[in-house]
Amino acid sequence: MLDRPLISLADTDTAEDRAAERTRLLALEAEYCSFGDTVHYTETPKIFDRCEGSFIYDDDGQAFLDLQMWYSAVNFGYANPRLNEAMVRQLNRLPQVASQYLHREKIELAADIAMGAQERFGRKGRVHFNVGGAQAVEDSLKLVRNASAGKSLMFAFEGGYHGRTLGASAITSSYRYRRRFGHFGDRAQFIEFPYHFRGPRGMSKEEYGLHCVKQFERLFESEYNGVWDPKAGKCEYAAFYVEPIQGTGGYIIPPMNFFPELKRVLDKHGILLVVDEIQMGFYRTGKLWSIEHFGVEPDVLVFGKALTNGLNPLSGIWAREELINPTVFPPGSTHSTFNANPLGTAVALEAMKMMREEDFATSVKDKGAYFLAGIQALKAKHAIVGDVDGLGLALRIEICEPHDSYTPAKALVDRMVDEALLGDLVYGGERFGLILDIGGYYKNVITLAPALTISHGEIDMALALLDQLFLRVAPR
Numbered sequence: 001m002l003d004r005p006l007i008s009l010a011d012t013d014t015a016e017d018r019a020a021e022r023t024r025l026l027a028l029e030a031e032y033c034s035f036g037d038t039v040h041y042t043e044t045p046k047i048f049d050r051c052e053g054s055f056i057y058d059d060d061g062q063a064f065l066d067l068q069m070w071y072s073a074v075n076f077g078y079a080n081p082r083l084n085e086a087m088v089r090q091l092n093r094l095p096q097v098a099s100q101y102l103h104r105e106k107i108e109l110a111a112d113i114a115m116g117a118q119e120r121f122g123r124k125g126r127v128h129f130n131v132g133g134a135q136a137v138e139d140s141l142k143l144v145r146n147a148s149a150g151k152s153l154m155f156a157f158e159g160g161y162h163g164r165t166l167g168a169s170a171i172t173s174s175y176r177y178r179r180r181f182g183h184f185g186d187r188a189q190f191i192e193f194p195y196h197f198r199g200p201r202g203m204s205k206e207e208y209g210l211h212c213v214k215q216f217e218r219l220f221e222s223e224y225n226g227v228w229d230p231k232a233g234k235c236e237y238a239a240f241y242v243e244p245i246q247g248t249g250g251y252i253i254p255p256m257n258f259f260p261e262l263k264r265v266l267d268k269h270g271i272l273l274v275v276d277e278i279q280m281g282f283y284r285t286g287k288l289w290s291i292e293h294f295g296v297e298p299d300v301l302v303f304g305k306a307l308t309n310g311l312n313p314l315s316g317i318w319a320r321e322e323l324i325n326p327t328v329f330p331p332g333s334t335h336s337t338f339n340a341n342p343l344g345t346a347v348a349l350e351a352m353k354m355m356r357e358e359d360f361a362t363s364v365k366d367k368g369a370y371f372l373a374g375i376q377a378l379k380a381k382h383a384i385v386g387d388v389d390g391l392g393l394a395l396r397i398e399i400c401e402p403h404d405s406y407t408p409a410k411a412l413v414d415r416m417v418d419e420a421l422l423g424d425l426v427y428g429g430e431r432f433g434l435i436l437d438i439g440g441y442y443k444n445v446i447t448l449a450p451a452l453t454i455s456h457g458e459i460d461m462a463l464a465l466l467d468q469l470f471l472r473v474a475p476r
């Protein structure tokens with residue numbers, strides 16, 4: 001088995017050969033791979049073989065239009081030639097160097113991100129790299145605990161997701177991710193997020209945003225609400241962790257007045273604002289950082305995923321100087337063998353350059369508006385679509401029971417995802433599949449994160465395929 005050359009499954013001769021190879025691999029997987037990741041959320045895991053642009057292909061060469069792009073890690077399209085070339089250039093020059101030494105790409109990337117943040121937020125800061133989003137979240141936890149003289153308590157949102165390491169899952173709202181493992185650190189206090197579609201009836205989106213802030217602010221009215229010592233003027237909590245647009249929570253876009261109001265309360269009580277841009281950063285919403293839509297300045301910003309277009313697990317934090325200067329965050333405060341690795345930083349540097357050269361602010365806004373208009377038309381046609389919304393190319397379709405277009409219909413969405421993976425939807429006389437992702441408080445939201453490079457033609461195709469899918473699964 002091990003001396004067999006690694007070839008593309010699609011190159012194996014016949015459909016029978018490919019089916020036999022698939023069976024062999026799945027049997028090995030069932031025997032030797034841990035089931036602890038998310039592969040076995042589905043009963044029949046799918047094997048993919050190659051990818052390009054907005055499409056990913058299975059071992060039979062069947063094309064799937066990807067509407068989730070590796071959970072928004074591949075913003076610039078699969079196998080992006082420019083980014084692949086940057087990777088190859090680095091591979092041929094300096095692919096490896098221990099993280100205690102310097103290389104040009106790390107320095108330039110940190111400077112690029114920090115100078116950009118200074119332009120946007122008016123504050124000098126520094127960048128620290130790590131691998132993977134959750135690890136960067138861990139670093140941010142160290143940073144804010146250190147800056148607040150060891151306070152270990154955090155606020156975070158209901159519906160928030162920050163990763164699955166022990167520290168990150170303590171500030172992630174789902175108990176499901178903690179249940180088996182007990183508590184290593186303090187879990188966050190989870191605060192209501194203005195999820196308007198499921199909020200109280202009779203309130204506008206803006207009124208509901210203000211209502212949520214008021215509820216939070218109430219905690220500081222008296223020492224008996226458990227978070228604030230009015231005599232000392234001190235809060236027991238170090239920071240508030242936010243996703244400006246909730247990702248795993250179901251691509252929920254709060255009203256524009258929400259974060260400015262929240263920030264006012266945080267500033268008043270000395271609570272740091274940590275903005276998690278891991279999923280919504282890098283122009284997913286039409287701005288480099290999604291928090292820019294709200295005109296609010298973060299104290300710490302966390303990023304990952306699309307920084308390298310998913311070519312390399314590189315993540316990081318930006319923090320304002322007071323929190324991360326070498327006196328308060330000295331050498332050795334945190335370390336990973338692979339942090340700031342040269343392959344990742346080289347690709348990220350090229351991706352940042354691309355983001356400056358191309359007008360993603362305009363193209364993502366335009367394509368997002370076009371896609372949103374299309375899913376609004378689908379909502380008008382299909383009673384199973386309860387709510388649609390979008391900011392840039394972060395779009396949501398909330399699937400509900402058709403009798404009221406409101407009761408969450410999780411089983412229906414699960415079926416949709418499975419049916420989409422059959423690869424037998426039809427567009428222009430050809431068969432296609434769809435790659436969809438599910439999120440939301442009730443796991444009934446299709447969260448759409450197409451490539452930012454998706455064409456208008458591919459958006460038309462996505463809409464036609466979704467239309468077919470909705471017709472196929474809708475109860476009659």
Ligand SMILES: Cc1ncc(COP(=O)(O)O)c(C=O)c1O
Pocket residue numbers: 071132133134135137161162163164243247248276277278279280304305
């Ligand atoms: C907002 C947010 N934070 C943190 C993470 C964790 O990142 P990773 O999966 O790279 O550890 C994710 C991943 O989906 C995310 O969406």
